[in-house]
Amino acid sequence: MAKTISKLGVFTSGGDSPGMNAAIRSVVRTCAYHKIQCAGIYRGYEGMIEGDFVPMDARSVKDIINRGGTILKSARSDEFRTKEGRKKAFDQLTKAGIDGLVAIGGDGTFTGAMIFSQEFDFPVMGIPGTIDNDIFGTSHTLGYxxxxxxxxxxxxxxxxxxxxxxxxxxxxxxxxxxxxxxxxxxxxxxxxxxxxxxxxxxxxxxxxxxxxxxxxxxxxxxxxxxxxxxxxxxxxxxxxxxxxxxxxxxxxxxxxxxxxxGGSPSCFDRVLASRMGVKAVESLLEGKTDFMVGLINDKIALTPLTKAVKGKSDINLELLRVSEIMTT
Missing domain, CATH: 3.40.50.460 (Phosphofructokinase domain)
Structure with a gap:
């Protein structure tokens, strides 16, 4: 049975990429639109373990859609790789009344979210943010x-x-x-x-x-x-x-x-982040979990986190041939 979401947590993890702030903004404002609470989690999984949370509303994310980097900061967390560390994070989330997560990052971020969700039956949704565009299940990652x-x-x-x-x-x-x-x-x-x-x-x-x-x-x-x-x-x-x-x-x-x-995100990344944020929140509210939001054939779609993590992002063979012709 799907859990009822009343308060979402949003965080960024791994390498920063342009568009992360636009995604944070979208998540927060979609929560406000659906009248549920939202909390920003500073410094990714490290901040989750330490309970470094801040309430966020529609006004707290004004003027960030054009900013590069991430206002929630990012950090690696060796402690979260352990079950004890993940239990600390779960206790902090429970204490704060957070009952769902939106994770913005790459495959390492998604791997952590997937394990955490499985261990504690905790609803999670991923938004791909990495300039390398190396995530399966989306033609474009944020920042690419x-x-x-x-x-x-x-x-x-x-x-x-x-x-x-x-x-x-x-x-x-x-x-x-x-x-x-x-x-x-x-x-x-x-x-x-x-x-x-x-x-x-x-x-x-x-x-x-x-x-x-x-x-x-x-x-x-x-x-x-x-x-x-x-x-x-x-x-x-x-x-x-x-x-x-x-x-x-x-x-x-x-x-x-x-x-x-670095740098201000392109219009494409700002729009993509806005679309992905809405889809992530509304999918969680619909009872879906353990998915990544992606862009497939210009449509926002969901891919299971297991496939997103284990799948391979293939190179564009047509473009490879174009490059060979152009370098003649």
Missing amino acids: DTALNTVVEVIDKIRDTASSHNRLFFIEVMGRDVGHIALNAGVGAGAEEILIPEEDLGLDRLLESLRRSKSSGKSSSIVVVAEGDKIGKNVFELKDYVESHMSEYEVRVSVLGHMQR
Whole structure:
């Protein structure tokens, strides 16, 4: 029998991403719309264990839809990985009268929420917030679109320098396990080559591609590299290898790092966060639990947390082929 929800807790966990604040806002205002209480949980599972809660209403989330990061902060929690730690969190939630949770984060966040729900029969709903777009059950995670726009803008600026000095730039972007950012930003910015974990280009083929670009008259080149690419140990090793085989190029490396996570969310991410927040709260009120809210064929849909955690986010094969044609 479904539990009646009277007070929801919302928190963010793991790496921050643009759109998290917009999702918090949506959750809080949907609670207000349905006349149930809402509490913000600071610092993710760590704050849950410590009872770091704050009441939130429609006015407490004004002017945050355009802000990057997360007003509820984020933190890793080793203690929550233990059953004793999760019991402390459950006791704190019960004490505060919180009887449902909306978890905003990635697969680590969802794994914790799923285990917690199973152990204590506690209703939970997940909203995917990670710039890597590496969650199964949604075509877009919160922050992914913003990160893409940030990366493309930076690459455009770097290309100005590359073309002015006849340089080859290796630009490393986030993507430890998947190459969504590298592939899409590479195509969007007109990169000469794109290196992603899903496709092992190989050092020889990379050199061949760069030589082909050079012989076609290109005086500079941009190579976008996902941080999880397997060709070299790291992007600096790639730089050294190319320099040793192509002395005609002056090679530089730019690691974009955490700048990809920051900044004001795009309109797409703000709208997506608003849609996901409404769906998460209303699904819990309908008695659903252990689901993640996602975008599938432009429709907001639910995917079981078990599938979201264990499933694999596949690379777009059509776009991969487009990238091969565009780099000719």
